[in-house]
Amino acid sequence: MLNSRRLITLGLFTAVLSSLILLTHVSADDSTMTDAQIVRIKASCINVKNSLGQLRVNDALLRVNRGQVYESMTSKLMTPFNSRVDSNNLNSKDLVSITNNYNTAFATFSTDYQAYAEQLSTALDINCQNEPVGFYDAVANARTKRSQVHADVLVLHQYIDDYATTFGTFVSDNQQTIGVGK
């Protein structure tokens, strides 16, 4: 009985403390936006929306074009080469491992792009004349998500380099079998 009372008290205390921390955080965010900034957002609302609309279209095109290139790297080069190595009874473990990592990174890229595109659409759906703060936050959120997509792209580039390095190691390890340099 005493234990359950203590638990309830502890739970209540934690809830109150969390709420206070959350409130402080929210009010800190609000305080960063001045009236002048709100006026500025309202004033440039239409221009910003046009820019965001154009960005959405350009990024969609970029996603399609780059997506094709990144997907072709694995479907037309990495995976077929791994299969060929395997069919020649050579060790393709390292190459397969990098290809798997690359595929996972590509899936992450797709997911993160989807999240970014949805967030950008959310920002565009907000009426920036009536909700300048909400609009600003939505754009800031989209910005974070876009930078995540860029980070994913860099990871993919890194795996492309890693595959090339591993390919070089594979060739030097199997010089005798392949007959490279003869």
Place this chain on the structure above:
Amino acid sequence: MDANKETTAELGFWDQHRFLILIGLAITIALVLVSISMALYSSSGAIQLDLSRPGYKTTSQTTTDESGFIDYPTSGKLDNKAISDFKTLYDAQAAKAKAVDAFGGDPLNPDTLDISAPQTN
């Protein structure tokens, strides 16, 4: 004639309206299936890749043709030539893939969009 009238009177509600019910059911099923496919289209991310949407049609004409990507043969002997061919192919495509710093830059920066806090002197 009288016999026909009697038969009609004996038919129940469902029997009398079965053609309308058939059409209604067909429409309902079609609506449900369309709703499911739209939900999948949206949730799978296919919507993001669909450049035939309104507003994206002009963009879809500028998509690049990736026919330059040649499929590397999955079978065959792995000899000096096969390795050399793959290296040439891979290096060229890797350079193409890394040529663009996609999603780099910071177009959503509040300063770029002119929505940042005005500078106070």
